[in-house]
Amino acid sequence: MATATAKATSALLHPFSKASKPESEFINIVRAEGSLLFDDTGKRYVDGMASLWYCQVGHGRRQIIDAITTQMNQLATYNTFDPFTNDAAIEVADKIAAKSPHPDGRVFLGCSGSEAIDTALKIARLVQQRRSDGSRQIIIRRTHGYHGTNFGGTTAQGIEANRDGWGDLVPHFMEVPGDDLEAMATLFAEHGDRVAAVVSEPVQGAGGVHPPVEGYLEGMRRLCDQHNALLIFDEVICGFGRTGSWFGAQTFGVTPDLMTFAKGASSGYLPLSGVIISRDVANELEDPDLILRTGYTYSGHPASCAAGIANIDLIEEEGLVERANHIGARFTDGLGALKSDGIVKEFRGIGGMWAADVGRDSIPLRDKMYGMGLVVRGVGDALIVCPPLVITDSEIDELIEGIAKVAG
Numbered sequence: 371m372a373t374a375t376a377k378a379t380s381a382l383l384h385p386f387s388k389a390s391k392p393e394s395e396f397i398n399i400v401r402a403e404g405s406l407l408f409d410d411t412g413k414r415y416v417d418g419m420a421s422l423w424y425c426q427v428g429h430g431r432r433q434i435i436d437a438i439t440t441q442m443n444q445l446a447t448y449n450t451f452d453p454f455t456n457d458a459a460i461e462v463a464d465k466i467a468a469k470s471p472h473p474d475g476r477v478f479l480g481c482s483g484s485e486a487i488d489t490a491l492k493i494a495r496l497v498q499q500r501r502s503d504g505s506r507q508i509i510i511r512r513t514h515g516y517h518g519t520n521f522g523g524t525t526a527q528g529i530e531a532n533r534d535g536w537g538d539l540v541p542h543f544m545e546v547p548g549d550d551l552e553a554m555a556t557l558f559a560e561h562g563d564r565v566a567a568v569v570s571e572p573v574q575g576a577g578g579v580h581p582p583v584e585g586y587l588e589g590m591r592r593l594c595d596q597h598n599a600l601l602i603f604d605e606v607i608c609g610f611g612r613t614g615s616w617f618g619a620q621t622f623g624v625t626p627d628l629m630t631f632a633k634g635a636s637s638g639y640l641p642l643s644g645v646i647i648s649r650d651v652a653n654e655l656e657d658p659d660l661i662l663r664t665g666y667t668y669s670g671h672p673a674s675c676a677a678g679i680a681n682i683d684l685i686e687e688e689g690l691v692e693r694a695n696h697i698g699a700r701f702t703d704g705l706g707a708l709k710s711d712g713i714v715k716e717f718r719g720i721g722g723m724w725a726a727d728v729g730r731d732s733i734p735l736r737d738k739m740y741g742m743g744l745v746v747r748g749v750g751d752a753l754i755v756c757p758p759l760v761i762t763d764s765e766i767d768e769l770i771e772g773i774a775k776v777a778g
């Protein structure tokens with residue numbers, strides 16, 4: 371058992387961090403504007419990760435702050451458990467449904483991606499319990515998948531290190547290698563009548579930015595249809611313009627039965643997440659004898675929903691969905707040049723999310739980039755970028771030049 375080597379100077383326990391790391395070694399962000407961050411020493415950073423894959427509209431947007439303030443002055447908080455509702459929750463749900471492939475569907479609201487994914491898994495199991503004799507419980511997950519850290523999402527992850535050490539997770543999950551459709555077909559052939567759902571990100575994000583191989587998502591949809599399984603797309607990163615359409619489902623032309631969203635839904639100004647539910651699944655839930663016995667205290671929180679409405683309006687007004695394609699073209703050119711020069715081995719991505727394979731452990735390179743005032747992530751051999759969709763061309767070039775410097 372490791373013992374603390376340095377005395378903590380704060381009670382704050384950081385997520386995905388060593389609890390032994392002293393507070394003084396963290397970067398204290400005190401201010402942000404657009405795609406720029408400033409720490410407590412006044413140092414400037416380009417936010418190449420939109421915080422944590424979420425700040426589509428950039429930092430410091432008055433329109434969202436004002437919308438939250440207006441909402442809070444009128445109704446700061448109230449719940450949406452039966453019999454209560456509020457205008458902001460209704461409006462944001464309707465807006466999100468309208469942008470999605472399920473305009474006639476329903477939208478469940480929560481605060482975090484983890485809440486969204488656990489709710490989607492529960493709804494899939496619920497519907498399949500009703501449609502079968504109770505035997506359809508298997509959830510198929512993909513290697514490299516990331517689905518948050520509640521027990522359902524932890525179990526659904528295809529990142530082994532994140533599943534380890536917590537004791538028994540949720541039963542009836544099975545894993546297939548990330549892009550191997552044959553393996554999924556084999557699993558369906560063996561267990562098809564017991565599969566409730568497949569869960570997949572359209573583009574795997576936190577696992578290292580892995581776009582699907584040609585035909586993979588379509589094949590997954592086909593297998594689900596053949597075996598009466600539900601398809602869940604986890605759009606927590608891909609949603610709200612990140613892949614060059616409102617949702618990854620639209621970018622790849624594959625329609626899932628359930629879609630989770632979070633992050634870009636409110637650009638993180640206040641926590642907002644949810645699940646978009648197809649009409650077919652909604653019909654099942656709308657059985658007058660059924661009570662949906664799941665939900666969160668802050669489901670439909672009016673201030674979060676006001677942030678979501680203003681954020682969606684901004685994305686629309688500023689053409690940020692299309693802007694993701696421009697960002698993609700610039701990273702393709704920039705990282706392509708680094709590949710031609712032999713500085714990076716490979717690169718992959720789409721729209722506003724990219725990975726540069728540097729052919730060695732990326733963490734020391736990421737740390738060097740922090741030192742240079744450039745925020746990126748490191749996953750295995752890859753440096754990852756996923757900037758605000760308002761990032762300027764010159765800020766994109768700063769990120770690419772930074773990668774060239776540390777990887778060259």
Ligand SMILES: Cc1ncc(COP(=O)(O)O)c(C=O)c1O
Pocket residue numbers: 423481482483484485487516517518519571575576604605606607632633
């Ligand atoms: C695809 C995906 N699903 C779920 C989550 C979990 O979201 P949260 O951290 O808001 O619970 C994340 C977070 O990165 C994610 O990328």
